[in-house]
Amino acid sequence: MKIAVMGYGTVGSGVVEVIESHSRVIMERTGGEALEIAHILDLRDFPEDPHRDKFTKDFGDILNDPEVKIVAETMGGVNPAYDFTVRLLKAGKAVVTSNKELVAQKGLDLLKAAEEGNTNYLFEASVGGGIPIIRPLTQCFAANNIEGIAGILNGTTNFILTKMIEEDMSFGDALKLAQKNGYAEKDPTADIEGHDACRKVCILASLAFGKHVYPSQVATQGITDITLEDVSYVSSANGVIKLLGQIKYIDEDSIAAFVSPAVVYNGSQLASVRDVFNAILVRGDAVGDVCFYGRGAGKLPTASAVVADMIDCAKHVNRRKIFGWSNGEEDYVVDYREKIEMPFYVRAKMSESRVKNVFSEVKFLSRKGQPSDEVAFITDKMTENELMEKLSGEKVLNIIKVTNY
């Protein structure tokens, strides 16, 4: 079966590599069908590449080749990936992608285009890289009401936080090291400000609860305000700070979804997720907590998930996989600050007696070199709005949510 790859960057070239190096298992798993690379779309020139005769700069070469049945979109970004994908799907070609930005923004439209073309749009690689999560979420948990999801969805920030926690490295130094190791881009904004995690939250929430959640609906806070002082206080409470994407079911008509640093207590499966690894914890009412762990990014892990989707498409030509993913609504994602109760970590310039006055009961934390006018504590459960009201007028240095996962 002929296939095409659009975008020959890290993931796209990985897709070509995996298809070639795994031709035997691919044949076995499609039931005898080989994946044959017919075209590679990229605007750049790769004169030295062994596939140079496959390259094209003209999308029409793929769209108009009737033999091409499956296309891997590994371009990234919304444009022109969106336009290309819609046209391919409507023409009846299956498309698989690792492009989380596109799925988060346009997943519903693209699934509708796939329906029109009686073909499949699959995106296992868009969340958690090589970690299987889309299929388990849509198939294996089918007999559960999902109560919540919490995930370490971004490897770059988890690497930075791991260095801060384990090696007492400052945020700035850890970021530089991540860049040096190729884990963070020159402009690290999408990672450290939580935008990348936000996109993955949108995809998970849309699949888990069936209504499209858009990035603009997800309150998103990155890790740039986390200091070694916070890390140290939290450590004294037997916890670690992780960047979590969290989704909570409220009722049939509403969920909460947010990305933020969070205190995770040791003993949680999420606490032991170190370095660039990702993990996604799903809480179902029948199954309890299930956790998926692995490399959330990287050339071959992500490419292997893209190729697995291609294999699935090869097995399901003209048979559509149905995701229950319908229109979202403006008020579907509620303001978590108002609705969700949780404990909070607070670091402030306050006296202990003042803290006790404001909060009936807290757990005080300590750290080496703690200044006499600084306190850190963990509150009882309350909404963030209630917390902010209690703290109004106080000199607050940092606030971090405490998770119950």
Add this chain to the structure above:
Amino acid sequence: MKIAVMGYGTVGSGVVEVIESHSRVIMERTGGEALEIAHILDLRDFPEDPHRDKFTKDFGDILNDPEVKIVAETMGGVNPAYDFTVRLLKAGKAVVTSNKELVAQKGLDLLKAAEEGNTNYLFEASVGGGIPIIRPLTQCFAANNIEGIAGILNGTTNFILTKMIEEDMSFGDALKLAQKNGYAEKDPTADIEGHDACRKVCILASLAFGKHVYPSQVATQGITDITLEDVSYVSSANGVIKLLGQIKYIDEDSIAAFVSPAVVYNGSQLASVRDVFNAILVRGDAVGDVCFYGRGAGKLPTASAVVADMIDCAKHVNRRKIFGWSNGEEDYVVDYREKIEMPFYVRAKMSESRVKNVFSEVKFLSRKGQPSDEVAFITDKMTENELMEKLSGEKVLNIIKVTNY
């Protein structure tokens, strides 16, 4: 769509409960089809049960009801479950099961019967209870050569080992507590001798590598020889003892598969799996290590996996899911003692100098109250046969494999 349940024990009654309590999500996920319980097969009487009008003691009532399209087999054991399942499948009814003993012994035959009947035989619940592993293994890793699998596959033994590790409880006391809590049966042999884990290893190996592996081919050792002394020595090396099922790819024609206690170093995702939880780690050549974690047993987790398989069958009537699972061979599973190199933990009545004489280099361990004539150490990598040769004539107290997962 009408369905039947065979066996109204813990899992079977859980299946009925999940179907009834989750009718809304089930409808959503099948695309509008409800699962309607038509018959429940059990030899016992349940006069007080609200479903008493559904009960039958006659298998023919299910087999001969043309409206019944899907049957959950939650009877356990090989007979008569095997006979019933074959007849249902050949009659074109889909069967889903949590019966690991049956799948491990007869999986291939039953998949062939399903092929004959042009229907599906699904068994997600047979490994890891509610943890999704069968689908990820067969679909999401399709573009990987699987190099190995290691799993904590039995909750009872993991509970016992956790109590030994964390509370210094003896094996006997921990077993009694497990029985009191309902985690272990009166006759705990299948759990503590590793037979239950062995069955799951067979299913995982058969799916991962495509050839049926039978329980008799898997060298199986339980946890009854593990003492608090071993736990303590291993703890001094920053490790824990877990009962692991391990599968290793050797080449196209051979694998190794064995169940035994194993030293897992802290830092591994498997080390932090406590209590009755299970975890399965899959190592793929493209994706790296991926780990799945959750409740491996229990009424509702297991039942929710059975019902998820029923939903999948409801979506795939007359469309078969293909597992690449073919005939096994007698010499396909090699003797790991001869082929697989690994480090070993050894506890013995030997002097340190004698140990140094026999092994070029080892890491000595220590424990509180260590007798002066006892040593414990971790060897370099070697085969078990090589180890046994080196230790021949020595007074060995215990030997435990050290895993590289």
